[in-house]
Amino acid sequence: MYLQTCAALSVAELSALKLMHGVSSTCDIVYSFLVLFCLQYLSINLYYTCIYPFFVSPLRKIPGPKDHHPLIGQTLNQFRANGPYELYLSWSRKWPAAPFIRYISFGNTETLLVNSLRAHQEVLSTKCYSFVKPPFFARIVGEVTGMGLVFAEGEEHRIQRKLLNGIFSTSNVKKLLPVVQLHGRCLTKTIDQRIGCDVSAVVEVVSLFSKATLDIIGLITLGKELDSLNAKPSFHECYDLIFNQSPLSSGLTAVNTYIPLRSWLPLEANRSFVAANNEVKRILRQQIRLRQIETATSKSATKNPSLPISRDILTYLLEAPPSPQQQWTEDELLGYLRNEIMTLPRHGDPDYTQIEGLRYLNNFCREVLRVYAPAVMIWRQAAHSVVIENTYIPAGTNVIISPQVPQFHPHIWGSSAANFEPDRWDSLSSESASPYAFQAFSSGPRVCIGKGLAMLEFKAILVEIVRKYEFEAVEGTLVLENYLTLRPRGGLRVKFKVAGEGKMKRKG
Numbered sequence: 001m002y003l004q005t006c007a008a009l010s011v012a013e014l015s016a017l018k019l020m021h022g023v024s025s026t027c028d029i030v031y032s033f034l035v036l037f038c039l040q041y042l043s044i045n046l047y048y049t050c051i052y053p054f055f056v057s058p059l060r061k062i063p064g065p066k067d068h069h070p071l072i073g074q075t076l077n078q079f080r081a082n083g084p085y086e087l088y089l090s091w092s093r094k095w096p097a098a099p100f101i102r103y104i105s106f107g108n109t110e111t112l113l114v115n116s117l118r119a120h121q122e123v124l125s126t127k128c129y130s131f132v133k134p135p136f137f138a139r140i141v142g143e144v145t146g147m148g149l150v151f152a153e154g155e156e157h158r159i160q161r162k163l164l165n166g167i168f169s170t171s172n173v174k175k176l177l178p179v180v181q182l183h184g185r186c187l188t189k190t191i192d193q194r195i196g197c198d199v200s201a202v203v204e205v206v207s208l209f210s211k212a213t214l215d216i217i218g219l220i221t222l223g224k225e226l227d228s229l230n231a232k233p234s235f236h237e238c239y240d241l242i243f244n245q246s247p248l249s250s251g252l253t254a255v256n257t258y259i260p261l262r263s264w265l266p267l268e269a270n271r272s273f274v275a276a277n278n279e280v281k282r283i284l285r286q287q288i289r290l291r292q293i294e295t296a297t298s299k300s301a302t303k304n305p306s307l308p309i310s311r312d313i314l315t316y317l318l319e320a321p322p323s324p325q326q327q328w329t330e331d332e333l334l335g336y337l338r339n340e341i342m343t344l345p346r347h348g349d350p351d352y353t354q355i356e357g358l359r360y361l362n363n364f365c366r367e368v369l370r371v372y373a374p375a376v377m378i379w380r381q382a383a384h385s386v387v388i389e390n391t392y393i394p395a396g397t398n399v400i401i402s403p404q405v406p407q408f409h410p411h412i413w414g415s416s417a418a419n420f421e422p423d424r425w426d427s428l429s430s431e432s433a434s435p436y437a438f439q440a441f442s443s444g445p446r447v448c449i450g451k452g453l454a455m456l457e458f459k460a461i462l463v464e465i466v467r468k469y470e471f472e473a474v475e476g477t478l479v480l481e482n483y484l485t486l487r488p489r490g491g492l493r494v495k496f497k498v499a500g501e502g503k504m505k506r507k508g
């Protein structure tokens, strides 16, 4: 945008100069154009980085932290913070009643963090289509997920959602339970193999669960086992490379957010990321093409719908590390869960109604997603100027929803907001019962389309694991990081041993 404005201004100024001083040589014209263009570009950038945010912007009076670096804003503080949510939560605690909190990010751009329930409702629901995904977000996420429904806007988004909603309806998700259970059994088979003849085994679960989740989504969306694709390197190897980048490659991803260097930097760390990413997309495109041909030729195809877009396969994964602040011990919480799951018939897989009937399991899963929301940031940009909660938001302003902010807000969840307490879901206050108090899947017209499927997967796999094993985390302290989703840094090692009888009786 600046580039076009500067070019237009330079042309106008050059024409005026020519009128005043007569026609000069082509060389002079090009030289003058370049000088004028650079001067203008520099001035505009200086204005927007050094003057506008601090002396002119209508957002400057909104409460927010002032301890930013003069050029890179809060970027350094975010990098130094204890986990990806820490700064947002500390600001939200400092200004609990503010609808928005304003902070300065890289290059002194202003960002608004959504804070109150009402502001969440307006941004995500009432005025949902006044906001779009910012271009830099498309660069970081789009390069991994591709540009499907996630990046469709306005009317195009409404149409795509209408087409896809049916596939993810409760009645369809119900039918997918056997697929999920089948993969749950494959997962426990892997754990059994690792235990072998020993009493217990330590297993790195992030890659194990990621693989199971991917396999389920692959089978549901492509109608194919990803393991059976015979690609070299395999689909899972490429996927692992994308999500477990080297420090240099992660740094490049961060830089790519602001300066789109990714596609032409001749570094090995960059090349392997780009190659893995391209390979994943190639495999998916190929499978989708095959599926489309099958669908076109098969009479029964309409009974077996598949998603027409490749990005849905690279989706959010569940991680559930234990909370350091919890009041109940891990043993007690898992004991309650085990006791409830053990009320299911011993043999055979539970059906959908039986799983949905497990009240504590449902509370447990929602509490995991409340305390450890996998999506750390949901990015938006004002498509046009808009007023929310008496705050004037100019077009182009970046707005961020961080699910942990409403999910830890003391005005919504009370003073125990940071504690892991599954029972809180049985007695919600009017604030915490609001659909905007729990944002792990976002809400409004852009709510996660896979929410029902993700919850079913989470519960069904937990049932499978809890029935078979007793388990505990091996590492004492977990460091969480954000790479597209919340992940334990360096993975999560869990000690599994085959379960005996449930030992804990539920209190009360």
Ligand code: HEM
Pocket (backbone or CB within 6 Å): 149, 150, 151, 161, 217, 312, 315, 316, 317, 318, 373, 374, 375, 378, 379, 439, 440, 441, 442, 445, 446, 447, 448, 449, 450, 451, 453, 454
């Ligand atoms: C625990 C698991 C999951 C979590 C926490 C999660 C979270 C989210 C969140 C927060 C959004 C909103 C993103 C935004 O507006 O920028 C979203 C959107 C989306 N999710 Fe999920 N998701 C999960 C699983 C899934 C699954 C299993 C699928 C599909 C198989 C899926 C497909 C999508 C799609 C297509 C969108 C875009 C919806 C739209 O813009 O209309 N998600 N998800």
